[in-house]
Amino acid sequence: EVQLVESGGGSVQPGGSLRLSCAASGFSFSSYAMHWVRQGPGKGLEFVSAISSDGGRRQYASSVKGRFTISRDNSENTLSLQMDSLRPEDMAVYYCARYGGDSGESALDFWGQGTLVAVST
Amino acid sequence: EIVLTQSPATLSLSPGERATLSCRASQSVSSSLAWYQQKPGQAPRLLIYYASSRATGIPTRFSGSGSGTDFTLTISSLEPEDFAVYYCQQISNWPLTFGGGTKVEIK
Numbered sequence: 001e002v003q004l005v006e007s008g009g010g011s012v013q014p015g016g017s018l019r020l021s022c023a024a025s026g027f028s029f030s031s032y033a034m035h036w037v038r039q040g041p042g043k044g045l046e047f048v049s050a051i052s053s054d055g056g057r058r059q060y061a062s063s064v065k066g067r068f069t070i071s072r073d074n075s076e077n078t079l080s081l082q083m084d085s086l087r088p089e090d091m092a093v094y095y096c097a098r099y100g101g102d103s104g105e106s107a108l109d110f111w112g113q114g115t116l117v118a119v120s121t
Numbered sequence: 122e123i124v125l126t127q128s129p130a131t132l133s134l135s136p137g138e139r140a141t142l143s144c145r146a147s148q149s150v151s152s153s154l155a156w157y158q159q160k161p162g163q164a165p166r167l168l169i170y171y172a173s174s175r176a177t178g179i180p181t182r183f184s185g186s187g188s189g190t191d192f193t194l195t196i197s198s199l200e201p202e203d204f205a206v207y208y209c210q211q212i213s214n215w216p217l218t219f220g221g222g223t224k225v226e227i228k
Binding site for chain 2: 035037044045046047050059060061062095100105106107108109111112113114
């Protein structure tokens with residue numbers, strides 16, 4: 001059974017940092033690209049960042065570029081998101097999701113339950 | 122950045138009725154469009170990928186159509202568990218983008 005479990009969320013002041021993690025199990029983690037998607041309170045879904053299966057290619061939303069860094073450890077089946085210089089508008093539930101692949105279900109086919117990041121004074 | 126516009130914002134229907142949701146892209150995304158369902162307090166669930174392919178385990182009452190800039194998600198006969206928010210997402214160009222969502226509510 002595919003499982004994605006996020007952790008690391010919490011409350012932080014503007015300008016602070018947090019590191020989110022996503023523990024993956026039940027599939028060959030190193031074979032899949034992974035994404036972070038967030039959802040602000042009462043808002044829709046927003047792409048944050050993505051990383052290729054081998055970690056060699058990374059993509060970011062313009063709103064987080066230069067502040068957030070995505071990474072992965074295929075030996076530990078873990079996806080991470082380092083978030084620096086946090087702003088109030090970064091407050092959201094952050095989901096990690098698996099990209100099904102160009103030869104599979106070519107979309108985000110499995111999602112974690114999300115972890116809440118709160119940014120306020 | 123490709124902008125996806127979903128309409129209507131809210132759809133009020135009764136169980137058993139047909140639901141038709143629209144997603145329009147600001148430029149062509151070919152068939153690289155997905156649909157997700159999200160219920161309160163839950164993560165999104167993939168329904169449709171490549172515009173018209175049902176994801177694993179998705180009931181046949183859900184169908185997707187369209188290509189280029191205009192896409193439709195149809196629920197042929199609403200079940201009580203289908204009342205939720207639906208999002209489209211383009212997988213064609215970076216950054217990937219989502220539509221603003223359509224809420225399907227009980228009339």
